[in-house]
Amino acid sequence: MEAQLGSPKLFRHSTKPHKQRNYLYVGFVAVGLLIIGIAVYIVSAVLQTGDIFRYTPSFDPSSAQETVFYDLKDYMGHSDGWYRGDQILICVPLRDAADHLPMFFGHLRNMTYPHALMDLAFLVSDSSDDTMGTLKQHLEELQADKDPNMHFGQIEIYEKDFGQVIGQGFSDRHGFAAQGPRRQMMARARNWLSSVALKPYHSWVYWRDVDVETVAPTIIEDLMHHDKEVIVPNVWRPLPEWLGNQQPYDLNSWQESDGGLQLANSLDENAVIVEGYVEYATWRPHLAYLRDPYGDPDTEMVLDGIGGVSILSKAFVFKSGAHFPAFAFEKHAETEGFGKMCKRMGYSVIGLPHYVIWHIYEPSNDDLKHMEWMAQEETRQQREQSQQKQYDRVYQAGFLDVKENWDEEKPMILRNTDSSRGSRKIDVVWEDVDTFNAQPNSKLADFDPAV
Amino acid sequence: MIAFKQVRYLVPLLALIGLVWLIFGGSSTSKPNSPYTYKKIKKNDAIPRNLPADHISHYDLNKLASTPMAAYNKERVLILTPLAKFLDGYWDNLLKLSYPREQIELGFIVPRTADGDAALRKLEVAVKQVQNPKNTKEPKFAKVTILRQDNEALESQSEKDRHAFKIQKERRAQMAVARNSLLFTTIGPYTSWVLWLDADIVESPRTLIQDLVSHDKPVIAANCYQRYYDNDKKEDAIRPYDFNNWIESDEGLRIASTLGDDEIIVEGYAEIASYRPLMGHFYDPNGDVNTEMQLDGVGGTCLMVKADVHRDGAMFPSFPFYHLIETEGFAKMAKRLGYEVFGLPNYLVYHFNE
Numbered sequence: 173m174e175a176q177l178g179s180p181k182l183f184r185h186s187t188k189p190h191k192q193r194n195y196l197y198v199g200f201v202a203v204g205l206l207i208i209g210i211a212v213y214i215v216s217a218v219l220q221t222g223d224i225f226r227y228t229p230s231f232d233p234s235s236a237q238e239t240v241f242y243d244l245k246d247y248m249g250h251s252d253g254w255y256r257g258d259q260i261l262i263c264v265p266l267r268d269a270a271d272h273l274p275m276f277f278g279h280l281r282n283m284t285y286p287h288a289l290m291d292l293a294f295l296v297s298d299s300s301d302d303t304m305g306t307l308k309q310h311l312e313e314l315q316a317d318k319d320p321n322m323h324f325g326q327i328e329i330y331e332k333d334f335g336q337v338i339g340q341g342f343s344d345r346h347g348f349a350a351q352g353p354r355r356q357m358m359a360r361a362r363n364w365l366s367s368v369a370l371k372p373y374h375s376w377v378y379w380r381d382v383d384v385e386t387v388a389p390t391i392i393e394d395l396m397h398h399d400k401e402v403i404v405p406n407v408w409r410p411l412p413e414w415l416g417n418q419q420p421y422d423l424n425s426w427q428e429s430d431g432g433l434q435l436a437n438s439l440d441e442n443a444v445i446v447e448g449y450v451e452y453a454t455w456r457p458h459l460a461y462l463r464d465p466y467g468d469p470d471t472e473m474v475l476d477g478i479g480g481v482s483i484l485s486k487a488f489v490f491k492s493g494a495h496f497p498a499f500a501f502e503k504h505a506e507t508e509g510f511g512k513m514c515k516r517m518g519y520s521v522i523g524l525p526h527y528v529i530w531h532i533y534e535p536s537n538d539d540l541k542h543m544e545w546m547a548q549e550e551t552r553q554q555r556e557q558s559q560q561k562q563y564d565r566v567y568q569a570g571f572l573d574v575k576e577n578w579d580e581e582k583p584m585i586l587r588n589t590d591s592s593r594g595s596r597k598i599d600v601v602w603e604d605v606d607t608f609n610a611q612p613n614s615k616l617a618d619f620d621p622a623v
Numbered sequence: 624m625i626a627f628k629q630v631r632y633l634v635p636l637l638a639l640i641g642l643v644w645l646i647f648g649g650s651s652t653s654k655p656n657s658p659y660t661y662k663k664i665k666k667n668d669a670i671p672r673n674l675p676a677d678h679i680s681h682y683d684l685n686k687l688a689s690t691p692m693a694a695y696n697k698e699r700v701l702i703l704t705p706l707a708k709f710l711d712g713y714w715d716n717l718l719k720l721s722y723p724r725e726q727i728e729l730g731f732i733v734p735r736t737a738d739g740d741a742a743l744r745k746l747e748v749a750v751k752q753v754q755n756p757k758n759t760k761e762p763k764f765a766k767v768t769i770l771r772q773d774n775e776a777l778e779s780q781s782e783k784d785r786h787a788f789k790i791q792k793e794r795r796a797q798m799a800v801a802r803n804s805l806l807f808t809t810i811g812p813y814t815s816w817v818l819w820l821d822a823d824i825v826e827s828p829r830t831l832i833q834d835l836v837s838h839d840k841p842v843i844a845a846n847c848y849q850r851y852y853d854n855d856k857k858e859d860a861i862r863p864y865d866f867n868n869w870i871e872s873d874e875g876l877r878i879a880s881t882l883g884d885d886e887i888i889v890e891g892y893a894e895i896a897s898y899r900p901l902m903g904h905f906y907d908p909n910g911d912v913n914t915e916m917q918l919d920g921v922g923g924t925c926l927m928v929k930a931d932v933h934r935d936g937a938m939f940p941s942f943p944f945y946h947l948i949e950t951e952g953f954a955k956m957a958k959r960l961g962y963e964v965f966g967l968p969n970y971l972v973y974h975f976n977e
Contacts, residue, residue: 195632199634199635202638203638205638226739226740227740227744229744229746229769231747231751235754235755236751236754236755237755238763238765238766239750239751239754239769241770242769242771242808243770243771243773244770244772244773245735245772245773245774252659254661255651255659257662259670284654286662308681311679312677315678315679323678325674326674326678326680327677327678327679328679328681328682328812329680329682330682330683330684331681331684332683332684332685333685359936360935360936363935364684366807367806367810367933368684371808372808372809389656389657390656390658397659488773491803491804491807491808492800492941493803493807493938493939493941495936495938497936498935498936498960499956499959499961500959
């Protein structure tokens, strides 16, 4: 009995066919899973790309020259575009920017978004410095880099001068009124850039000013993963210590308020509201002021107007016609008007209050005056100190210092003048005072106190 | 025996690995300074395009001009057509235009519908005939760009449905988006003029482009008519077709002031009688063909625009802009940007008759 139960030979023999069936079964399940997996993969691919049953023509130089076909649905932009291979257009408006370009190209090289997926478009306008030369030199260096991962996609440089801002006379009465024409000019420049640079195969558009000092290399991914049509970070700037170390920079990112709407209604059709001037008190909540340095960087805030330092937008926003109004659109122009127009077209416009990029610090005129005063004050103090040293030396040489003696003698001398501290008791004898009148030869002054 | 056993273990294991690989796509990589996952880029992933060796090109847009002597100055003209259906008459007329073809770029956008697919197939055949390198008889267009709209279009495009007042706003908003998508992805650093030509324009003078640019206006519209058979008079006749070319009227402004922000005025409907003077009614068969009239609203059937107007931002609003939408909104926006808008009442192009 023991032999029967415990016999390994018997046990193995009886279960062998069963085990084989087991392996076969596992194999079939695996193959089945594989087939299901492939089916799921195809279905998900179909769902992602939309209707694959649409007809797609094929053009190549042998069948049709200079002919291209694009299905715009393939370029709608994904929340993980850096993985899916979304082509992104980087738009950079430049004006007298030669000084800032080295810093900008440093940021560009560090960007983690795959460089081949990034197309660069620059618009150089009305520059009196060598912006063009500096730009070309940096670009050629960049594209000649030994590391092919450093090379960017298509790079286009456009040149267009828009002339000086007209209507400076405005500023005599209202400093802020000159903002209108200035911003309309900048809006035109932006529109020229995006309209000539945007191609059907771009999925995203990123607007970036060159004078950003500190920014995460993952800026594009950080903004893109929110999957919004238009999104901006918070923009601050560092300040010298005497000005409080840091300050909100971009006040163009705001949420509309009742005060703002009321003001807009009261203004002329061509008026442009510009944030950050006391003349236009709108009481709007600004993205910049809502920053909490310890807040979650992914916190979102709905905006109506935005600033242009760093805007990530899905390309279809621009394809469908949204642009930077170079006229008063709902009383706003340029980037603020762009925000308003996007809202009008039903797109989401989002700001990240706790995710910050840092603009360079350019001192204002008042700051410059203050800095000049500080410099003068410093030299004055230095001069005073050295004069003091010289004075001390002359004093020591020419005079005997008796301060120590005096410190010793002072209490002794003062002790005699201080009656409260005296120990002598003084007795006054008054007894012969009445005999004074009795003296025969004495005479009182002619004075009668009673009169 | 042991080796065979291992193989049997390997089969499901390999199958699972294969499954995972298929689903997650394999080659991903990370970067030291980024928390995100990236895909290893393969050479054939890139969008095919002709780039210079260092990928850098330079364009001086200060030299770009739009002059009345466009053909002589070799200015590029971009002809844009939203193409819901392909008419042989349209294509034949396009090929007859006498403007130098090597200075013409074409742009088409087809709707995301079965009709759009049908139009696309016909367009493909037509384009492959003209642009074929073996076809040496004909000059070729400088560039042809064909796009498909990203969103589903309203399916019904029959004459009756298309013009029903209720769905006008939605239909024209979609048309506006289609026009903008086409415009802003095809307008390039060489484009001097943009000619909007509807897919159902089947007859125009051969010198259409030269004639329109010769007026040197920022925006100028031809008068769109339609040929038909007059049953009463028993003869061929013509009648006005495009009613979007108009001059603003006091009544139009009064109606606009009573409307809410999201309401629009469209021409040609009894529901809103704006009494706007329509260019369609100003045609004089004996008048000077070069007569110009200033307009406030335009249609898109045959419209010549200096490219600068579009580059400055004038687009086709897909939302009510001063209670106007699409091409009429475009005219208003061009005016807000400081451009003047004109029409040629005696210069006719003909619309297909369904």
